[in-house]
Amino acid sequence: MTSTQDRVAIVTGGSGGIGRASALRLAREGMSVVVHFHGNRDRADTTVADIVAAGGKALAVGGDIADEEAATALFDAAEQEYGGVDVLVHTAGIMPLSPIAELDLEVFDRVQRVNVRGTFVVDKLAAQRLRPGGAIINFSTSITRLQQPGYGAYAASKGAVEAMSLILARELRGKGITVNAVAPGPTATPLFLEGKSEELVARIAGNNPMERLGSPEEIAETVAFLAGPGRWVNGQTIFVNGGAA
Numbered sequence: 001m002t003s004t005q006d007r008v009a010i011v012t013g014g015s016g017g018i019g020r021a022s023a024l025r026l027a028r029e030g031m032s033v034v035v036h037f038h039g040n041r042d043r044a045d046t047t048v049a050d051i052v053a054a055g056g057k058a059l060a061v062g063g064d065i066a067d068e069e070a071a072t073a074l075f076d077a078a079e080q081e082y083g084g085v086d087v088l089v090h091t092a093g094i095m096p097l098s099p100i101a102e103l104d105l106e107v108f109d110r111v112q113r114v115n116v117r118g119t120f121v122v123d124k125l126a127a128q129r130l131r132p133g134g135a136i137i138n139f140s141t142s143i144t145r146l147q148q149p150g151y152g153a154y155a156a157s158k159g160a161v162e163a164m165s166l167i168l169a170r171e172l173r174g175k176g177i178t179v180n181a182v183a184p185g186p187t188a189t190p191l192f193l194e195g196k197s198e199e200l201v202a203r204i205a206g207n208n209p210m211e212r213l214g215s216p217e218e219i220a221e222t223v224a225f226l227a228g229p230g231r232w233v234n235g236q237t238i239f240v241n242g243g244a245a
Contacts, residue, residue, distance in 0.1 A: 013092030015043035017189025021216035027056035066118040100152040115157035140183040169235030185241025210242035
């Protein structure tokens with residue numbers, strides 16, 4: 001395995017809450033970081049600027065993560081700029097909420113395209129292109145255990161992510177590449193907070209044994225562990241939720 005200072009990480013959804021926190025955290029470990037975005041170049045550029053200002057190396061690359069050509073270009077950019085890829089942190093995803101009986105099938109299809117196909121596409125590329133000693137870190141959700149109403153399409157997509165992660169870990173036997181899924185609980189990110197009243201957010205936070213929401217930075221600590229020293233953790237879904245499930 002290359003040293004932390006020589007490692008290169010791709011962070012999909014790097015302009016978002018957990019993605020940004022993960023990119024910053026890996027950069028502090030000395031990794032060069034490719035910050036992926038889809039639709040918000042300004043936030044990705046801000047993340048890159050913050051990494052560079054702290055003495056790190058980073059660049060922003062955009063594209064539809066569920067499109068194989070765009071995802072391939074993302075890996076190409078990392079290899080061209082930094083010489084290879086060691087870590088994939090795949091945080092990109094969407095979470096529209098609706099009871100199953102009321103959900104438009106076009107929305108359902110979009111969730112599965114971004115969350116399931118997107119994971120499949122980038123994991124396939126990572127399996128082909130990561131250097132020995134690498135790490136693939138996918139993102140699931142604690143909703144797969146909490147099973148709360150309104151999350152049917154999202155939970156279905158993340159259940160698929162968990163299954164793919166375990167299978168890929170077994171398929172990569174002998175390559176020295178770990179594959180795990182991180183499953184956050186309620187976390188104070190724009191994706192989670194969007195469309196929720198202050199009262200609802202407070203009630204969700206109060207249900208946690210820690211009586212608060214998680215922070216993106218806390219999730220990023222688990223990412224950093226799996227990307228670096230956590231070499232004996234493989235084929236697992238790690239629930240990072242303060243005891244919520």
